[in-house]
Amino acid sequence: MQEAIQDSFHVSPRQEQLWLAEPDGPSDRIQAVVTVEGPLDATRLEAALGMAMERHESLRTTFARRPGIRVPLQVVNPQLSPSWRTLDLRGTEPPALQARLHQGLQADLGEPIDFAR
Numbered sequence: 001m002q003e004a005i006q007d008s009f010h011v012s013p014r015q016e017q018l019w020l021a022e023p024d025g026p027s028d029r030i031q032a033v034v035t036v037e038g039p040l041d042a043t044r045l046e047a048a049l050g051m052a053m054e055r056h057e058s059l060r061t062t063f064a065r066r067p068g069i070r071v072p073l074q075v076v077n078p079q080l081s082p083s084w085r086t087l088d089l090r091g092t093e094p095p096a097l098q099a100r101l102h103q104g105l106q107a108d109l110g111e112p113i114d115f116a117r
Contacts, residue, residue, distance in 0.1 A: 008075050010073060053080055062075050085108065
């Protein structure tokens with residue numbers, strides 16, 4: 001337990017405002033879509049994202065609630081693996097392509113954010 005507290009930090013004043021405005025956690029999110037043309041080596045992509053996460057603490061930061069504290073603490077994880085969902089649109093005809101992409105994005109937006117992960 002002591003180790004987890006040692007690696008935890010208070011949130012910034014702006015983050016605290018967001019948490020207090022939405023007690024279950026901020027609902028705003030940034031979403032990106034990457035279009036890959038040609039063959040994709042998913043293993044190399046995951047390795048590249050993992051290397052970026054190793055270099056940047058903000059990409060390994062999660063939020064942990066502690067008893068008696070109104071807002072969570074930021075926890076910089078020593079290691080955290082990237083996660084994403086792949087939507088394979090190969091063979092999808094152009095009229096259905098936008099609809100399937102939109103459907104996939106809406107499904108992601110409907111999922112609650114797991115701030116501990």
